[in-house]
Amino acid sequence: xxxxxxxxxxxxxAAWNQxxxxxxxxxxxxxxxxxxxxxxxxxxxxxxAQNINGHGTGFAGSIYTLGVVTGWTLISALAKTISSNCQVxxxxxxxxxxxxxxxxxxxxxxxxxxxxxxxxxxWQSYRAAKQPLTIMLGTQDSLTAAEMTATFYIKKEELN
Amino acid sequence: xxxxxxxxxxxxxAAWNQxxxxxxxxxxxxxxxxxxxxxxxxxxxxxxAQNINGHGTGFAGSIYTLGVVTGWTLISALAKTISSNCQVxxxxxxxxxxxxxxxxxxxxxxxxxxxxxxxxxxWQSYRAAKQPLTIMLGTQDSLTAAEMTATFYIKKEELN
Numbered sequence: 001x002x003x004x005x006x007x008x009x010x011x012x013x014a015a016w017n018q019x020x021x022x023x024x025x026x027x028x029x030x031x032x033x034x035x036x037x038x039x040x041x042x043x044x045x046x047x048x049a050q051n052i053n054g055h056g057t058g059f060a061g062s063i064y065t066l067g068v069v070t071g072w073t074l075i076s077a078l079a080k081t082i083s084s085n086c087q088v089x090x091x092x093x094x095x096x097x098x099x100x101x102x103x104x105x106x107x108x109x110x111x112x113x114x115x116x117x118x119x120x121x122x123w124q125s126y127r128a129a130k131q132p133l134t135i136m137l138g139t140q141d142s143l144t145a146a147e148m149t150a151t152f153y154i155k156k157e158e159l160n
Numbered sequence: 161x162x163x164x165x166x167x168x169x170x171x172x173x174a175a176w177n178q179x180x181x182x183x184x185x186x187x188x189x190x191x192x193x194x195x196x197x198x199x200x201x202x203x204x205x206x207x208x209a210q211n212i213n214g215h216g217t218g219f220a221g222s223i224y225t226l227g228v229v230t231g232w233t234l235i236s237a238l239a240k241t242i243s244s245n246c247q248v249x250x251x252x253x254x255x256x257x258x259x260x261x262x263x264x265x266x267x268x269x270x271x272x273x274x275x276x277x278x279x280x281x282x283w284q285s286y287r288a289a290k291q292p293l294t295i296m297l298g299t300q301d302s303l304t305a306a307e308m309t310a311t312f313y314i315k316k317e318e319l320n
């Protein structure tokens with residue numbers, strides 16, 4: 001990961017957009033843009049034109065990709081507030097497509113409670129902490145087209 | 161879906177590549193290419209360069225996208241052999257990322273048995289038939305980086 005982000009700018013939206021577009025070229029090609037980032041929630045957007053399928057609605061692969069980027073960014077930002085040496089990777093995910101997505105794509109990942117508190121104890125017991133997350137996907141008007149649950153691993157790299 | 165494909169060319173690889181690149185622009189942007197298509201299996205490929213993440217390995221979103229395209233194509237091709245008026249959509253999917261994917265991305269979807277046989281009875285009882293599928297993902301040398309299970313809905317459009 002590029003080091004645009006220090007512990008003190010963990011929720012700087014412009015810096016995270018710069019980072020994902022630089023480090024993950026697919027996000028730039030698909031027009032993915034982070035639109036909100038707080039310690040409790042992240043949101044992102046992508047244009048339908050680049051992410052359309054043969055039925056004229058959101059492509060299943062793009063919907064998932066927008067969701068995983070949104071979740072990864074939220075967990076990565078939270079990890080930055082704890083340690084500047086964390087690596088966040090997706091471990092597993094489930095997505096349920098409920099209805100066609102007709103419009104530009106929007107994703108919203110939300111945290112309940114304060115998960116970071118348990119990361120410390122997980123780091124003491126295991127090599128990585130594990131954080132599940134729910135991500136809702138749809139359009140600006142309604143986030144009901146798809147629902148994802150994704151689990152991310154937060155690996156703390158010990159400094160020598 | 162564009163109508164490049166008749167019932168008699170259901171497994172024509174070039175026609176399916178043309179169809180996905182035209183109908184789903186994300187597949188063209190990510191360099192996804194179908195490499196094999198038979199009644200039992202579909203395989204696809206994508207270059208690491210366009211699908212890399214900040215760790216220098218395959219991006220989680222791209223791995224999923226390659227998998228869902230591979231599975232969708234296999235089910236869509238099988239559907240063509242039964243009816244020229246089927247619409248195939250992803251219903252839900254689970255992906256487990258087992259290890260980093262270091263190289264160009266490869267996906268392989270395989271069918272066991274003859275699922276299409278049950279589609280007819282499902283169509284008689286429901287609006288859509290449902291077909292689960294397993295998709296293995298990795299590199300040319302080893303398909304062990306990730307495993308997906310995806311369920312597709314096959315909607316038969318009745319002609320008036």
